[in-house]
Structures are given as structure tokens and as C-alpha cells.
Amino acid sequence: MINIGFIGTGGMGTYQSMAFNEVKSCRIVAGADLSDKARARFKKSYPNTTTYANYHDLLRSDDVDGVVVAVPTGHHKSVAIDVLRAGKPVLCEKPMARTVAQCRQMIEAAKRYKGLLMIAHCRRYDPEWGAIAKVVQSGRLGSPILWRHVLACVGPRNWFMDDKLGGGPLIDGAVHTYDYANYMFGKPDTVLSSSIKLNRKLTATDTGSAVVRYKSGNQLMISWSWAVTSGGQQVFDLIGSRGGLSAGPGDLKTPKAEKGRYGYHTVHDLKGNRRLVKFRVHPRVGLMYINQAKHFLACMQGKAKCETPGNVAIGGVAVAEAILKAGKTGSARKVTW
Ligand SMILES: NC(=O)c1ccc[n+]([C@@H]2O[C@H](COP(=O)([O-])OP(=O)(O)OC[C@H]3O[C@@H](n4cnc5c(N)ncnc54)[C@H](O)[C@@H]3O)[C@@H](O)[C@H]2O)c1
Known part of the structure; x- marks a missing residue:
């Protein structure tokens, strides 16, 4: 069983969690968000999870195997690099970052920490x-x-x-x-x-x-x-x-x-x-998000080669x-x- 945590539990974090919830090989264990309301909503949907106001606390948890980042795009670079530095694989929402320069820094971090950086190009x-x-x-x-x-x-x-x-x-x-x-x-x-x-x-x-x-x-x-x-x-x-x-x-x-x-x-x-x-x-969740979640999990397990890594997503x-x-x-x- 792979344990997944979410940084950003607003609109897309919620939708991503619904997709991961459809996949049997993983469990949703944690959510971090600055907003009390967003955290409360996440906790209501997944009562057995731990929620954090500070995402660094989620990253310190040994319970979390992989992380979905769904915060405003301008923060993707810093948050995704923090996840990679913590030694955890990251599925980061699209657009990969706000600028090409930020994308380059994310790609360098994935190389430096030898981590999985998958961008959620759900299409x-x-x-x-x-x-x-x-x-x-x-x-x-x-x-x-x-x-x-x-x-x-x-x-x-x-x-x-x-x-x-x-x-x-x-x-x-x-x-x-x-x-x-x-x-x-x-x-x-x-x-x-x-x-x-x-x-x-x-x-x-x-x-x-x-x-x-x-x-x-x-x-x-x-x-x-x-x-x-x-x-x-x-x-x-x-x-x-x-x-x-x-x-x-x-x-x-x-x-x-x-x-x-x-x-x-x-x-x-x-x-x-x-x-x-x-x-x-x-009938309930976009199939693209479920397929994407399955692909992320397969990449984490070394069963698939990532189709949307940073060096592909930077092109968009x-x-x-x-x-x-x-x-x-x-x-x-x-x-x-
Ligand atoms: N793939 C898609 O179809 C799709 C659709 C919508 C949005 N997105 C992308 O998803 C990302 C998030 O968009 P959204 O619609 O969920 O926005 P949103 O505003 O609904 O949610 C963002 C959440 O991030 C939280 N947040 C901000 N800074 C934070 C921090 N430092 N630590 C923890 N939480 C923090 C906010 O409190 C908020 O709850 C964006 O990059 C957006 O482009 C993708």
C-alpha cells in the first residue's frame, strides 16, 4: 500500500484526492493547507488522515510515501523542490511552474535529489x-x-x-x-x-x-x-x-x-x-485523473517510466x-x- 499526502487541499487538491481514492493500491494519509477551511473539508472527506497547516510537517512524516502538490502555480517551484529535498516523489500540478526559469530549477532539483518529478499533465x-x-x-x-x-x-x-x-x-x-x-x-x-x-x-x-x-x-x-x-x-x-x-x-x-x-x-x-x-x-471522476494517479503510483514503484517528467512539461x-x-x-x- 502506498501512502499519499496532499499539499494544497483546495479545488484541485480535492479533485486529485478523489482520483487517488478510486485506486486500490494507495491510501490517502495526509493533507496540508494554509487555509483552515480547506483542511477541515479534507479531514471531513478523509477522517483517518492527519492534516497540517505547515506543509514541512507533512514532509517530515514517515507515513507519507508520495506527495501531490496543488498550490497556486507561482509556488510550485519552491514546494516541489522541498518535497524532492525531503526524499519523496512528487506529482506537481500543471502548469509545471510560472516561468521556464523556475521549471529549470525544478528539473535540476529532481536530478540533484534523484527524485521522481511528475507533472500532472492530465490530458x-x-x-x-x-x-x-x-x-x-x-x-x-x-x-x-x-x-x-x-x-x-x-x-x-x-x-x-x-x-x-x-x-x-x-x-x-x-x-x-x-x-x-x-x-x-x-x-x-x-x-x-x-x-x-x-x-x-x-x-x-x-x-x-x-x-x-x-x-x-x-x-x-x-x-x-x-x-x-x-x-x-x-x-x-x-x-x-x-x-x-x-x-x-x-x-x-x-x-x-x-x-x-x-x-x-x-x-x-x-x-x-x-x-x-x-x-x-x-461516471464520477475524470478518467484522466484516475489514470494519472495510477501512472504516478506505477512510477513510484519503478513499474513505469514517467510520461510527463519535468523535462517534457517545461515545453508547455x-x-x-x-x-x-x-x-x-x-x-x-x-x-x-
Ligand atoms: N489539472 C487540472 O485540470 C487543473 C484544474 C484546476 C487547477 N489546476 C492547477 O492546480 C493548482 C491549484 O489550483 P486550485 O484550483 O486547487 O487552486 P485553489 O486556490 O482552489 O487551491 C489552492 C490551495 O493551496 C493552498 N495553499 C497556498 N499556498 C500554500 C502553502 N504554502 N502551503 C499549503 N497550502 C497552500 C491554498 O490555501 C488553497 O487551498 C494550480 O497550479 C492550478 O493551475 C489544475
Whole structure:
């Protein structure tokens, strides 16, 4: 049995704990959070755990074998390095850190302490996005491909919109897409970007659009806003030289017997034929989080090689950093890390 502790038991710490709770080979034993309310909520969910106001006390506990870090992004570097220094494996939330420089320090610490540093790029463990990668890798869409991801919603107003702690949607939300595009398309080359600040009271950029050009010739077009006042919209599709993929079944009929157990994408070919591609879903917790928890535990046991270590996840932060910097001037920028 592997004992897991959580540093940060707010929104994502809670959700991560629900995923680990679905896995039989581990036990949730501890939670640390600065907030009394967050600690009390965690204790109510897991009465047999020990909770701490100071995470260093959790790290001193011999009971804790591995640690999930789910604190504001600007604190990932210092907390994850403390976990590694304590000799414990760490699953650190995405984005890996607020800046590329911070990511580099985390990678160096993982080397120095010979520890496991896994970044929670949950989409890599997601059957829904995995189904897209399979279609892309099968060649059914042809090459090159343009992936369009446009999202606007009412965003958070707390630390997520503090430039140093969160950095806004173009890093916090969109990093899932950057990382997955890096996975599907390979090395990013350049970004073209432009941002607008609709809410000037908050320090982070709340709205922006960018094109990421990959060395492979593929492109990602991303536009994200956390500044709409109500509702929100999403465009999510891939357009290739031989066909396209859009999220969801559209108006195609889905089998009744599969309701609640499967989700669907639609794949189009050049003749206008449409076919459903299906993927498994979980009734309670996102399957990606459960798969991610299982992968972390397998890596801790030496049964798997980490698929999202620091030196992979840094690529997503590098794309975000280039987009945020180029967005201010509306120019192009090389992606480097
Ligand atoms: N993978 C995903 O789908 C996903 C979704 C949402 C958030 N996240 C990421 O998870 C991380 C946390 O986000 P959240 O939504 O849980 O935020 P949150 O504000 O809900 O929770 C963060 C918690 O960290 C605590 N905290 C802050 N500093 C601390 C410290 N030094 N020691 C102990 N506790 C501390 C806060 O009190 C709070 O309870 C962020 O990096 C965010 O980007 C990931």
C-alpha cells in the first residue's frame, strides 16, 4: 500500500484526492493547507488522515510515501523542490511552474535529489484526448494539420489572475493544449501572438490569441479569454489535408446502450463522410485523473517510466511564456527552453 499526502487541499487538491481514492493500491494519509477551511473539508472527506497547516510537517512524516502538490502555480517551484529535498516523489500540478526559469530549477532539483518529478499533465492520460492523438497518428487527417482551440468563459478573479502567481488563461488554462500539441506535433518553433487586457484591475493578461508553428509543419491556433461576463463558448477541431475531427458527436446518433460509459468525436473525410470515434468516460471522476494517479503510483514503484517528467512539461510553459511575451507587442517569437 502506498501512502499519499496532499499539499494544497483546495479545488484541485480535492479533485486529485478523489482520483487517488478510486485506486486500490494507495491510501490517502495526509493533507496540508494554509487555509483552515480547506483542511477541515479534507479531514471531513478523509477522517483517518492527519492534516497540517505547515506543509514541512507533512514532509517530515514517515507515513507519507508520495506527495501531490496543488498550490497556486507561482509556488510550485519552491514546494516541489522541498518535497524532492525531503526524499519523496512528487506529482506537481500543471502548469509545471510560472516561468521556464523556475521549471529549470525544478528539473535540476529532481536530478540533484534523484527524485521522481511528475507533472500532472492530465490530458496525456485522458482517453478523450488520447482518441484524438490516435486519429492524428493514424494519418487519417493527413498532414499538415491545424488544431483550433478557442475558449471564452467567466474566469476566476483570485490568484489565477495575479501575473506572478497564476499568469491568467494563456498559461493556466491553455497549457493543457500546448503540452498536448507538443506531444502530437513535436517541437514547437515560433509563436505569433496578440493579447488584450479587458479587465485592467487584474495584473495577468485575461484575453489573447496565438498561432504556434511546429517544426513538423502543423499549427495550433489558440484563443482564450477569462473576461466574458456570462456564458462562454468553445471551438475545438482539427483540420487536416485529408479530413477533419470535431469534438463531440454533433448530430450523429450515439448508441443508447453506451450512454454514460462512452463519449464521442466526429471524424470527417474529404468526401463528406462522417464517423464517430469513441472513448471511455467515468461516471464520477475524470478518467484522466484516475489514470494519472495510477501512472504516478506505477512510477513510484519503478513499474513505469514517467510520461510527463519535468523535462517534457517545461515545453508547455515555454510555449506559454513565448505567447505571453509576444502577445504584449503583437509580434512573433521563437519558443526556447
Ligand atoms: N489539472 C487540472 O485540470 C487543473 C484544474 C484546476 C487547477 N489546476 C492547477 O492546480 C493548482 C491549484 O489550483 P486550485 O484550483 O486547487 O487552486 P485553489 O486556490 O482552489 O487551491 C489552492 C490551495 O493551496 C493552498 N495553499 C497556498 N499556498 C500554500 C502553502 N504554502 N502551503 C499549503 N497550502 C497552500 C491554498 O490555501 C488553497 O487551498 C494550480 O497550479 C492550478 O493551475 C489544475
